[in-house]
Amino acid sequence: MTVLAAQAVVLPFLGALCGLLLGPWLTRVLVAGGLRTAEDAPTAPPTEARGVEEHVEAVPGVPGEPVPEEGRPAPAGLRGGGSRGALGPVLFAVLPTALTTVLTLVIALTVWRTPGTRTGTLVEVQTGGPPILVGLSVDGLAALLGVLVGVVALAVQVYSVAYMRDEPRYSSYAAFVSLFTSAMLLVVFARDLMVLYVGWEIMGICSYFLVGHHWEDKANSRAATKAFLVTRVGDAGLLLGIIVLGLGAGSFDIATVLDEVGGMPHTTVVVAALLVLCGVAGKSAQFPLHTWLPDAMAGPTPISALIHAATMVAAGVYLVARLYGVFLAAPVALAVLGVLAAVSMVGAALAALAQRDLKRVLAYSTISQLAIMTAGLAVGSRPAAMFHLVTHGAFKALLFLAAGCVIHAVGSNLLADMGGLRKAMPVTFVCATIGYAALAGLPPVAGFFSKDAVIEHAQSVAFNGGALDVLPAGDQGIPGWVAWTVYLSLLLTTALTAAYALRAWLMTFFGPEREAHEAPAAMRWPIIVLAGASAVIGFFGLAAEELRPHFGAAAMALLFTAAGAAGMFLAWRDAPASDPSDRMGRVRPLLENAFYMDGLYDRAIVRPVKWAGRVVRGTDTRVVDGAVEATVPAARGLGALARLPQTGNPQTYLTGLLAGAVLLVLAVVALT
Amino acid sequence: MSVAYPVVFSALLFSVGVYGVLARRNAILVLMSVELMLNAVNLNLVAFDVWLRDALHGGQVLTLFTIVVAAAEVGLGLAIVLLLYRNRQNIDVDRQDTLRETKQEAR
Numbered sequence: 001m002t003v004l005a006a007q008a009v010v011l012p013f014l015g016a017l018c019g020l021l022l023g024p025w026l027t028r029v030l031v032a033g034g035l036r037t038a039e040d041a042p043t044a045p046p047t048e049a050r051g052v053e054e055h056v057e058a059v060p061g062v063p064g065e066p067v068p069e070e071g072r073p074a075p076a077g078l079r080g081g082g083s084r085g086a087l088g089p090v091l092f093a094v095l096p097t098a099l100t101t102v103l104t105l106v107i108a109l110t111v112w113r114t115p116g117t118r119t120g121t122l123v124e125v126q127t128g129g130p131p132i133l134v135g136l137s138v139d140g141l142a143a144l145l146g147v148l149v150g151v152v153a154l155a156v157q158v159y160s161v162a163y164m165r166d167e168p169r170y171s172s173y174a175a176f177v178s179l180f181t182s183a184m185l186l187v188v189f190a191r192d193l194m195v196l197y198v199g200w201e202i203m204g205i206c207s208y209f210l211v212g213h214h215w216e217d218k219a220n221s222r223a224a225t226k227a228f229l230v231t232r233v234g235d236a237g238l239l240l241g242i243i244v245l246g247l248g249a250g251s252f253d254i255a256t257v258l259d260e261v262g263g264m265p266h267t268t269v270v271v272a273a274l275l276v277l278c279g280v281a282g283k284s285a286q287f288p289l290h291t292w293l294p295d296a297m298a299g300p301t302p303i304s305a306l307i308h309a310a311t312m313v314a315a316g317v318y319l320v321a322r323l324y325g326v327f328l329a330a331p332v333a334l335a336v337l338g339v340l341a342a343v344s345m346v347g348a349a350l351a352a353l354a355q356r357d358l359k360r361v362l363a364y365s366t367i368s369q370l371a372i373m374t375a376g377l378a379v380g381s382r383p384a385a386m387f388h389l390v391t392h393g394a395f396k397a398l399l400f401l402a403a404g405c406v407i408h409a410v411g412s413n414l415l416a417d418m419g420g421l422r423k424a425m426p427v428t429f430v431c432a433t434i435g436y437a438a439l440a441g442l443p444p445v446a447g448f449f450s451k452d453a454v455i456e457h458a459q460s461v462a463f464n465g466g467a468l469d470v471l472p473a474g475d476q477g478i479p480g481w482v483a484w485t486v487y488l489s490l491l492l493t494t495a496l497t498a499a500y501a502l503r504a505w506l507m508t509f510f511g512p513e514r515e516a517h518e519a520p521a522a523m524r525w526p527i528i529v530l531a532g533a534s535a536v537i538g539f540f541g542l543a544a545e546e547l548r549p550h551f552g553a554a555a556m557a558l559l560f561t562a563a564g565a566a567g568m569f570l571a572w573r574d575a576p577a578s579d580p581s582d583r584m585g586r587v588r589p590l591l592e593n594a595f596y597m598d599g600l601y602d603r604a605i606v607r608p609v610k611w612a613g614r615v616v617r618g619t620d621t622r623v624v625d626g627a628v629e630a631t632v633p634a635a636r637g638l639g640a641l642a643r644l645p646q647t648g649n650p651q652t653y654l655t656g657l658l659a660g661a662v663l664l665v666l667a668v669v670a671l672t
Numbered sequence: 673m674s675v676a677y678p679v680v681f682s683a684l685l686f687s688v689g690v691y692g693v694l695a696r697r698n699a700i701l702v703l704m705s706v707e708l709m710l711n712a713v714n715l716n717l718v719a720f721d722v723w724l725r726d727a728l729h730g731g732q733v734l735t736l737f738t739i740v741v742a743a744a745e746v747g748l749g750l751a752i753v754l755l756l757y758r759n760r761q762n763i764d765v766d767r768q769d770t771l772r773e774t775k776q777e778a779r
Contacts, residue, residue, distance in 0.1 A: 648772025651765060655694050 001110060002120030002136045005189045008103040008146065009136070009182055012153070015096030016178035019089045023171050026088030090161050093174035097157045097181060101150035104143070104185075111143040119191050119255070130246045133253050137191035141386060145188045145318055148393045149311050151533070153181040155526035156306040159401055162522035163302055163408065173213060177306065180206035184311050188318065193242045193252040196319070200238070200283070203312050204231050210307060211299040223298040230292040234282015238319075241275030244268060245326065258325040266330070273326050273333030276319065277340075284316030284370045287344040291598055293367055294351075297359040301407060304359060305400030309366050310393040317373045317389055321382050328380070328471060335478040338378030342489035345371035347595060349496035353503065354581045354591035357413045358403050361504050364594070365439060366396060368493055375486045376454035378478065379461040380468035384453035387541050391446035394537055395438035398530035402432035405519035405527065406508055415504065416579065419511035425518050429509050431531035438534045440501040441494060441561055449538035449549060455490050456553035457546075462487040494557050495564030502568045503580055511576045678719035686712035699756065699763040703749045710742045 121135030138146075157177060164170050183206060186199030205228075212224030246252040248268045249260035261269055280286065285293035296308050307313075320327060320337070327333050345368045352364035369392050376385030405428045410418050422429050438447035461468060461483045468477040477483075518524070541547035571580035581588055590596070645656070685708055692705025714735045721731025757763050 643773040646771075646773040648769030649766050651694050658690065658694070 001107065001118040001138050004103050004107050005136045005138050005146070006120075008100045008107070008150070009185045009189060011096040011100045011103070012178040012185070013182040015092050016175040016182070019092035019171055019175045019178065023089035023092055026091065030087050089171040089174050093178055094157050094161065097154045097178060100181065100185070101154045104146040104150035107138060108143040108147045111138060111140055115140055117255070121191065130249070130251045132194045133192040134195055135191040136189040137254070138189060141321060142188050144386065144390060146185060148390050149181065149184045149188060152306055152310040152393055152397045153177070155397065155401065155530055156302045159404070159523050159526040160302045162520045163404055164300065169213070173210070173300070176206050176209050177303070180210070180307060180312070184315065187315050191253060193246060193254060193257065196254075197239060197242055200279075200315065201235065203307075203315065204228065204235065207231075207296070207307050207312055210303040211296045213300055213303070214298075220298040223295040227292040227296045230289055231282040234279045234289050236278070237275045238279025238282075241272045241279065244272040244275060248272065254322060258323070261325050261329045269326060270330040270332050273330040274336065276323060276326070277333055277337060280316035280320055280374070281340060282316070284313050284374065285367050286316070286340050286371060286374060287347060290344060290348065290367050291601060294360050294363040294594070297357070297363050301359065301400060301404035304363070305397045305404070308363065309396040309400050313366060313370055314373070314389050314393060317370060317377065317385060320374065320377050321386055324377070324382050327377070328468070331468070331476055331478050334378050334380070335482045337374055338478055338482045338486045341371040341375035341378055342485045344368065345375065345493040346489050346496070349493045349500065350591050351594040352500040353496060354584065354588050356415055356579070356592070358406070358415050358418065358504060358508065359400075359413055361415070361500060362396070362399055362403060365497070365500065368497065369396065369439070372451060372454055372490065372493065375458060375490060379458045379483060379486055380470040380477070381454065381457035381546070382470075383544060383546055384450065384457050387547055388450035388454055391438065391450040391534070391537055394530055395435045395446055395534040398431060398527055398534050399435040399439065401523070401527045401530065402428050402435060405523055408519060408523070409516040415507040418508045419577065420509070420513035421516050422509040423513060424516035427518060427524050427528065431527045432508070433505065434531045434535050436501045436505045440498040440565065441557065444538065446534045446538035449541040449547065451494070452549045452554050452557055453541060453547045455487070455494070455557050456550060458483065458487040458490050459553050491556065491560045495560040498561040498564035499568040502565045503572070506572050506576070507579065675719055675723040678715055682712040682715040682719070685715065697764045697766055699753045699765050700750075702765055703746060703753070707742060707746065710738060714738055
């Protein structure tokens with residue numbers, strides 16, 4: 001079993017390696033073998049007409065400004081530019097991912113039929129401290145996440161073949177996606193915290209490279225650096241937390257750590273849980289480390305779907321679920337998690353309400369939805385949180401890929417440039433409708449069941465004054481006010497989510513009609529598959545008693561959903577061509593800039609750090625270099641003194657020589 | 673005859689030569705002073721040769737060598753002085769200071 005998991009991890013990695021090393025060679029072999037590439041095809045599909053406008057991505061930090069068209073068509077006639085002429089890299093990208101998806105499905109089926117945890121260790125690395133077990137472990141949770149990662153990664157790889165067909169650096173792009181898939185599966189299946197951390201960091205660097213894929217634009221590379229640095233702040237905490245846990249338990253093995261938590265001092269557990277929370281907040285873009293995610297939308301849209309919506313950002317939530325025993329032993333950390341989740345979900349949902357850029361709407365929505373998962377964890381419902389993680393992974397990937405189709409067709413990211421695409425793009429319209437319905441939590445699509453499970457649990461915990469039913473009775477749970485905050489924030493977020501989902505949906509597909517073309521088949525099929533998954537995946541929750549919706553909480557949530565949607569619809573109805581958010585008046589800039597958090601961080605952190613950097617540089621040039629440079633005139637002055645006797649007149653030298661000799665003789669005579 | 677007379681005499685002769693080398697400006701006079709010093713040495717060699725009654729007369733032989741070497745040296749020296757005069761139109765030793773340290777800084 002773990003062998004299968006190991007294959008699933010290694011396959012995409014090999015695919016990435018081979019795609020870079022052997023991709024062009026395979027292309028040549030295939031072409032020589034008589035296989036014609038799409039480039040040679042006599043009739044071009046009609047979508048090629050606007051292929052130039054593919055690489056229109058969000059401009060980070062400048063919400064609402066028109067995006068310049070930065071089409072970079074591949075140099076004409078250059079084979080290997082873009083996925084179109086690069087059959088080898090395409091095969092190396094798609095086939096291993098497809099195999100991995102099959103493997104994850106096999107693993108999930110096996111685990112489903114015979115539940116239990118299976119572990120395997122390749123090698124045990126002695127460190128002098130607790131040993132590092134390089135191994136994998138497969139249980140229900142990991143298998144579930146593995147399937148999510150596999151399916152979304154496959155959908156994105158197939159989608160990218162069409163989306164990136166004119167991209168000159170397709171091979172490296174596909175290789176990074178494969179490497180990312182490999183790293184994410186390593187995180188999911190890791191047995192040891194250190195192995196998990198390795199996968200975690202590889203994901204981070206892949207995210208960095210892929211956000212900055214179009215690095216020719218300075219703003220993109222800045223967004224990549226920001227994403228990298230902000231998540232790094234959290235990762236530093238995570239590493240320390242792992243070390244605290246490992247030293248406390250005497251092992252980095254996750255199962256051992258969870259067994260040992262009861263015996264550790266309470267302070268150690270609290271410190272470890274809070275440190276791990278730093279990493280979670282960084283990776284899962286929770287307040288206060290959420291600012292990188294909206295800017296990360298500068299990456300290509302499939303990347304936003306894979307990394308910044310469905311999988312990598314969910315890794316933080318997954319980590320909490322993995323180490324849930326640690327958090328249950330430290331309810332303080334759960335309370336902190338609950339407060340952060342409440343702030344993140346309401347704040348991000350409000351910000352999503354006012355964004356002008358479709359991808360930024362989805363990015364803030366991602367923050368908000370991830371906060372719903374962490375809220376589920378904070379109120380002690382791991383199954384509900386994981387359920388929402390999976391459904392969210394499906395419908396958010398769907399929404400991003402559908403957004404990619406729309407952006408592809410319209411050539412702009414801005415909602416203002418869209419609208420009326422319902423007739424022109426029927427497939428995208430239907431799929432996106434399912435996605436938005438799932439996002440808003442309408443029955444019977446997936447989001448309803450999972451969000452409802454979280455809300456229901458939060459409600460019961462709030463009514464019980466914060467006592468968690470996963471803890472033994474009488475144990476201290478989270479404070480009652482935290483439980484109430486989480487519950488009320490969830491309801492408020494439900495209303496806001498319905499509002500912004502409806503706004504994005506209306507502004508994309510309704511209003512004055514517009515000429516456009518449907519997306520190519522390779523982009524259509526992934527979203528159709530994901531739409532099907534989003535539609536039915538919620539019913540799997542009915543199998544578990546704790547995930548089943550009940551009338552009271554569900555009706556409450558639907559009431560809020562209806563309120564939010566009705567408010568947005570009324571605002572939109574009068575002027576279908578305009579932006580409903582314009583009615584917010586002076587509140588709008590505040591929301592559009594996400595409460596000026598970026599500006600605040602700029603003032604509070606970025607500028608002081610830059611100032612400190614300047615001080616250090618000044619010290620270096622003026623004090624350290626100054627001391628070195630001051631020795632130069634000193635040496636020169638001494639040299640001038642030494643040069644004085646050199647007159648050029650040999651008679652003077654000889655006089656000196658003679659005087660010296662006489663002195664020496666006198667000295668010898670006097671001393672002997 | 674005591675050996676002291678020729679030795680004192682040669683010492684005086686040598687001192688005159690040293691003074692000439694160190695103090696004269698004219699290059700030819702400097703060369704002549706060098707000759708004076710050489711001849712002071714020759715005088716010493718001969719005087720000690722006689723005083724020590726050397727059977728092989730090494731001192732005298734060495735003196736002959738010195739005279740030959742001195743002649744060659746003077747030939748060379750005069751040639752240099754001649755060239756110096758041709759190039760610089762003077763043979764003052766203290767004005768030949770091309771190798772002195774100049775005022776401008778060496779970088």
